[in-house]
Amino acid sequence: DVKVTQSSRYLVKRTGEKVFLECVQDMDHENMFWYRQDPGLGLRLIYFSYDVKMKEKGDIPEGYSVSREKKERFSLILESASTNQTSMYLCASSPRVGTGELFFGEGSRLTVL
């Protein structure tokens, strides 16, 4: 089975802190994605990557950056966390473009105080 592992299920950070959310997949997938999920807004794409060292902005990239140094790992970085970044963050991967199904991690619930 494909496994997408997000390093932290729950985090509490203070405004201004730098936050790293880590995601690792074990099935050699080409594509990796970061979404945030908020009540009433559904899932919104932050960034995605279709290859190592490649990244593309999604719909809401402001305040975030990403890193993909190795194929299996895709990190989401909040350079200076703000309270409006309190959310559930979901990482996903897929084998390659056009294959459809995304495999999701369990999510990381971030609270910024």
Added chain:
Amino acid sequence: SQQGEEDPQALSIQEGENATMNCSYKTSINNLQWYRQNSGRGLVHLILIRSNEREKHSGRLRVTLDTSKKSSSLLITASRAADTASYFCATEGSYGKLTFGQGTILTVHP
């Protein structure tokens, strides 16, 4: 922008009844997918229907797609309490990007 919009936002039914959820989208798609999310967990893929397909079945799930109306429906037959979850439609665009709707919260009462 939200590509997929689900309707209704919430649905409450009794075990054994059928549940129907609808999804509308705005632009052309490669495929449309349905996902399920249990409370506080990640999403799990249920079924994918390609733009040249009109109907697809998987177990108790039936999905239809009407590209002329830019809409899809998910039918869960003979629902069970374990089907209680949020259900999302998602449309696939370039680079395999999925755009999700806001979801339908389904509650199935024993």
